[in-house]
Amino acid sequence: MSTHYQAIDSFRLAMINALGCAPDHIDTSGKLTRFSTNGKSGDKSGWYQCWLNQTVPFGKFGDHRTGVEQEWRSTAPRDYLSREEYAIQQRKIEAARAENLRKAKAEREAKRQALITDWKGGAPANLDHAYLTKKRVGAYGLRQYAGANSWYKGALLMPLRDIAGVFQGLQYIFPEPRLINGSMTDKIIRGTKSGCFHHIGRVSNPAGIIGISEGYATGASIHEAFGYPVVIAIDAGNLALVGEVIRHKYPRAQLIFHADNDIREEGSSLPNTGLEAARRAAIACHGQVWIPQTDCKADFNDVINQAMEAV
Structure with missing residues (x-):
């Protein structure tokens, strides 16, 4: 008798005990999956990874909002696979991982292209911009947002590139500080920052x-x-x-x-x-x-x- 659903139920129960909630559907390929822990559709503070097709199924989960993080290992008895069944299962797992990587890469590139659109569509930076006058500095290699999203209106654009000169992200610098992710700041990063400048x-x-x-x-x-x-x-x-x-x-x-x-x-x-x-x-x-x-x-x-x- 398969213990697949028993393991999933055990994983969900561990999440509920630690976080107070769990998704209805559990992805068991090991993909990092986010979900809401407060019932709001836009909330993605909860996260989990679950590897079910292992000798001992295991996973981990947490909530970025509360800082809770926990690991889980199945204690349920497990049916052992034949060598052929195991090989088939491993091929499925590798295919799922490859597809997850492909999708993640495609999503990153789509976001990068959207940022390139913001950058290329930017206007020359206004030297009287409130941030520049407050800091008493010039605009070196900056542009100013000229797109249709009113949230970014008036923001200076500072490109982030890697050492090869490839565009990887933008820093939006606003005229005045605003509430972003619970704190007041006049800057926000979009795209890749690590190692870029x-x-x-x-x-x-x-x-x-x-x-x-x-x-x-x-x-x-x-x-x-x-x-x-x-x-x-x-x-x-x-x-x-x-x-x-x-x-x-x-x-x-x-x-x-x-x-x-x-x-x-x-x-x-x-x-x-x-x-x-x-x-x-x-x-x-x-x-x-x-x-x-x-x-x-x-x-x-x-x-x-x-x-x-x-x-």
Whole structure:
């Protein structure tokens, strides 16, 4: 007697016990599947993967909203397959995996092409854009959204490319902060970020200085103040990845990581994220770290503007 449905029921029951809910249908090919945990059609905070066609069926699931994550293994008795049945089953599993990979690749490419449409359809960046005037920097390689989606109206567009120069994503920079995913921010990323970047200025001397910053305004301020080319890695988590690809392309360059000084309030146990990430990246890429000398949370855009005000 097959225990296929017993295993599925056991997996669903484990999900219900941990998350309070489970999908009616369970995909057993191992594909990462998202589902709602609050009953709303647009919610995708729940996720699971289930591998049923194994010697011991297993899976894992969780809820991004609550942080719950759990693994599951079947304890039900299992009918063993003949060698021929096992081979057939494995071919089906591999075919399902290949199809899942094909679909995921096609979805990523469709999203990338949509972003390329936004980029190519963008207008020249308005130099009086609220973000640029607030940060007191120019528009280097930026455009401005000109599409039909009113949500992006007025956003600056910063392209993200890989080390080969292939377009991989966009950062939308809004005139003013807005509520996005539960927090106030004036930027949002669409597409691939990991290892991708924007740059200001050309590398004319492969052994010269290349600056690396987190954000656009910091990179623009550094370029305007010192003149050397700057690579914008988007955030602290991407500094080392970007540094590594730049180091590989320019092995003799002097890499300077311009850290954000994320000083915390006295007594806080939170780390100085910007400084620590820059130090890790510099060690990995044989670079240097420059940090704004300040008593409060600040980046180089902040301190350069403060210095200009003092003149």
